[in-house]
Amino acid sequence: MTQRLVVIGGDATGMSAASQARRRRDAGDLEIIAFERGHHTSYSACGIPYWVAGDVDDPNALVARTAEEHRARDIDLRLGTEAVEIDLDGRRVRTRGQDGGAEAWTGFDHLVIATGAVPVRPPIPGIDADGVHGVQTLDDGEALMAGIDRDVVHDAVVVGGGYIGVEMAEAMLRHGLRVTLLERDEQPMATLDPDMGHLVREAMEGMGIRVETGSAVREVLTGGDGRVRAVATDKDEYPAQMVVLGLGVRPETTLAREAGLPLGARGGLLTDLSMRVRGTEGIWAGGDCVEVLNLVSGALQHIALGTHANKHGRIIGTNIGGGYATFPGVVGTAVSKVCDVEIARSGLKESQARAAGLRYVTAVIESTSRAGYFPGAAPMTVKIIAEHSTGRLLGLQIVGREGAAKRVDIGAVALTAGMTVGQMTALDLGYAPPFSPVWDPVLVAASKAAEKVRTTCG
Ligand SMILES: Cc1cc2nc3c(=O)[nH]c(=O)nc-3n(C[C@H](O)[C@H](O)[C@H](O)COP(=O)(O)OP(=O)(O)OC[C@H]3O[C@@H](n4cnc5c(N)ncnc54)[C@H](O)[C@@H]3O)c2cc1C
Structure with missing residues (x-):
């Protein structure tokens, strides 16, 4: 009898899992339905800073596989469709079409939860003002690029000195803007020790980027037109006609939590080595919504990286496809750059x-x-x-x-x-x-x- 695989989240993990399962099982054996609430599928968020910087001139180049390509391989990808509930006992998922569209239940034999992560957005005044941008999705990148083209922007403030923050600082610099990077920690790149982060700071300052550390953002100040005009920290005010947020992410596990699936201390789903959600049958999870074992410290961690997400998807697809694959853990490797x-x-x-x-x-x-x-x-x-x-x-x-x-x-x-x-x-x-x-x-x-x-x- 034909089984059904339902995938929630149509990007790196979800579509890798779907594609790998399809490679191993044909449509007569396994029906695959993937729900994605956004408008894009299988794209490289990692490339967004380089597209904004101008290294990549066409955002379509960031798309590894289009929706049509997935559909041609018998994967029923439904864009603009959000999963709003997982019914574990009934083994079904409730979905809603865009803009409050029709609701429907879809049953599953296998479920892949690949909902990724959501960017941290501190609840400070002005955070939703015109001119404040995230860079989590291609839609975010498009909005930011439109803002640069449309608005008069001379000063950009990047909030957060992690790898996305420093990459976006470069991107803003290459648009000829005056750039300030605000970081709450002692140095940018808190994934490094402060002595190494200091080298990054010196290099960035040498490029003309103003780096302000050790102060928390208090408010995004707006003008009479509701647009951003400055960012205030507990130390000072920094003029900005554009603000880019790079404050890190947390696992998107709202549905999983509501369904009662096991979450770790950092809010990510807990899986076994085969990427099956602990204590379940036929429910799998991977990518930015799970916690992973750090093989050096022995501790569980939440590390949101595409390199893990793609591996998780392939492993899940292999296991659903009747093979056997495991993900032992990570050693915490990451690379980045700011200018040269x-x-x-x-x-x-x-x-x-x-x-x-x-x-x-x-x-x-x-x-x-x-x-x-x-x-x-x-x-x-x-x-x-x-x-x-x-x-x-x-x-x-x-x-x-x-x-x-x-x-x-x-x-x-x-x-x-x-x-x-x-x-x-x-x-x-x-x-x-x-x-x-x-x-x-x-x-x-x-x-x-x-x-x-x-x-x-x-
Ligand atoms: C700017 C930027 C630069 C990056 N650079 C790098 C890099 O250089 N190297 C690296 O390794 N990683 C990088 N990453 C991280 C990498 O992009 C992510 O780790 C990877 O995309 C995670 O894949 P995922 O499938 O787990 O989640 P995502 O890619 O976030 O996909 C999850 C999908 O699920 C959808 N979704 C969520 N909830 C629902 C729901 N209820 N119903 C339907 N759909 C839902 C979302 O819309 C989303 O499309 C970068 C990320 C960003 C934002």
Whole structure:
């Protein structure tokens, strides 16, 4: 008998799951219906800052697979349709068409919850004023681009100094705007330790971006026309005709919570290794709406990244398709950039290592992206955190120019393999002058950390 798979959320996780299930089971065996409340499907939100910056000139280029392409593969994708209730006992989902359209119940044998995350929007006066933009969806990107074209904008304030905030600061700068970045923490890029975040701050200031840290946004001030005119913090006021919000996200688990599905301390759905929601049969979840295991700290975390979302979707689709796949967890790898400055991290930062009850040593080194004598060699700072006594690699952070960020993948592999910094020094990495010094910067940092472990942890 034909089974039915219902997917809630038609982007990275949801459509990866649907596509993978379809690859393994044909339409006579598995009917697939996907509900997406927005107007777009299978697009790269990751590309939005680069489209706004002008690196990508057509937003359609961000769409990996169109609605028509999904439908041609027998996936019944219904855009503009919101799931409003999950009835676990009845194994059905209630949906509502756009703008209060008709409601309907759809039964399922398998359900994939891929509802993503919602941006944090602090309840401060003026936050919904004209000229205040999020960048979570393609629709948000379109509204922001229209605002730049339509309105007279000289000053942009970016609220939040995480990776989306710094990427959007670059995008605003490249539109010729005066840019201020406001961050509540001590430094931008709080996923790094403050000493590494400081390097990002210095680089941004060198580009002409004003970076104000250590103060919380209190109010978005508007003019008589209701449009934004400034942002007030507890320290000062910053003129702005455009405000971009990059304050992070939280898992979108409203439906799951109302249905009584298990949520973790960070509000994300809890799954087993196969991405099945714990304690259920045939209910799966992945992407930004779940919590994942950090393999280094052993703790559950909410990390909203497309790289995980796509893997989760594929694993879910494989399992629904009759195969077997699992997601062991993450080591917390992320890369980003602001103009020509590349930023990367993997594993734990110092405060996370402390929170996990780990003792550690750190090593910070300066090196270059290529052999020092080779044209284009650019400086890079590498920081390593290694466990006290054992020397196990706990974390790697890199700030530098071209060629810096993707070196963090060495750390991601070493962390996954549970390597010590001593073992890392023997890694047979590629070398030629245009690509690295004879001692790769990551190996230099590992060597310094290994020396510290030897000399200070006896
Ligand atoms: C500006 C920006 C830059 C980013 N850059 C990177 C990057 O460089 N690298 C990286 O790894 N990650 C990046 N990310 C994160 C990445 O885009 C997300 O992790 C990824 O899209 C998550 O996929 P998802 O399918 O879990 O959720 P989403 O992509 O958010 O999709 C969830 C979908 O569910 C829909 N939905 C929610 N509730 C319902 C409902 N009740 N009914 C119907 N539909 C519903 C939503 O409309 C949405 O389309 C970036 C994100 C943003 C916003």
